[in-house]
Amino acid sequence: MKILLPTDFSQQSDHAITLARRIATKVPVDLELLHIIPCRTEARLNEKGEVEVEEDSVQGYLDAQVKAAQKGFEMYKTDGFASVKTSIEFGPIASTIIFKTPVGAYDLLIMGTKGAFGLKEFLSGSSTQQVVRGSQTPVLSLMCDRSDWQINNILLIHQLDRPNAQIPDALKALALSFGATLHIFSNNHPSEAVSEEKMKEFLGQQGLEGIQAKIYPNGISEKAIVQFDQQFSMDMIAVATEGRSSLSQIFQSSVAEKLVNHMYKPILTFHG
Known part of the structure; x- marks a missing residue:
């Protein structure tokens, strides 16, 4: 699995x-x-790892920031991974990550977040929320330590009967490798419930025919998701999202964006 992990x-x-x-x-x-x-x-690192920048006035600042980042990378323990590489980019955080993660570039993007509440959420949201809205790569976000993380139960929020609905490879790999059970919300209103037969057909098409899964008639809302998690204690919540324009985001946040900003559980969001 190819993972990009932005770090500050x-x-x-x-x-x-x-x-x-x-x-x-x-x-x-x-x-x-x-x-x-x-x-x-405009700034970049050349082949020698030196900063090249248009404005000389910021050369010293950027040189110092690059050296600090290189020292920061050295502090991380990288054992346990098949391979590890480091990279440094310059620019706005969210848009730089989005530009770096087109379809197929990575299997998963993992981001730690402090969340966003109140006025900050209304005006701009967290950087992670902005990446969730724009990245074509699935984003796994978290707010707190999960060193003992096991994935036994995943709550999947996804309209299975929508044309071209998909589950990303990263979510399939996590569910299968951890042996997780999928708990699925798949409708906006209980009257639109997807049948168990339809669920099994969809999972079979996604290569998940052997996985344990349950589907629920709950409507999709932040309140319903939080209540379900409080009752059954999910290990991860996976949400299919749609990108939003800057105009609509001011007046309406998606369920996924609210969860990323508010919940202390790993949240996997994807365009599916």
Whole structure:
């Protein structure tokens, strides 16, 4: 599994690497650690690893930031992974990650997050929320330490009867390698419930015919998801999302974005 893990060397990033290491105990993981240095002018690293920048006034600052990042990378324990590489980019955090993760570039993007609440969420949301909205790569986000993480139960929020509905390879690999049971919400209203036969047909098409799964008539809402998790204690919540324009995001946050900002559980979001 090819994983991209953006890091700012914070505690949240440490949690993300711990989670990646847990995944690596079940499936081979090629890990890329990415550090992004915010910069408003054009900058890049040349073949010698030196900063080339258009504005000389920020040369010293960027040189110092690159050296700090290189020291930060050296602090991480990278045992347990099939391979590890590091990279440094310059620019806005969310848009740089989105640009780096087109379809097929990585199997999974793991991000630690502090979440976003109140006015911050209304105006811009967390960086992770912005990446969830725009990245074509599945995003696994978390707010706290999951060093003892086991995946026995996954809550999957997905409209199975939607044309071209898919489950990403990363989610399939996690569910199968951990031997997890899928608990599925697949409708906006209980009156639109998807049958168990339809569920089995869909899972068979996705190569998951042998997995344990249950489908529920619950409507899809943040409240319903939180209540279900409180009752049955899910190990991960996976949500199929659709990208949102900057206009609509001001007035309406998707269920996935709310979960990423508010829940202390690993949340996997994907366009499916």
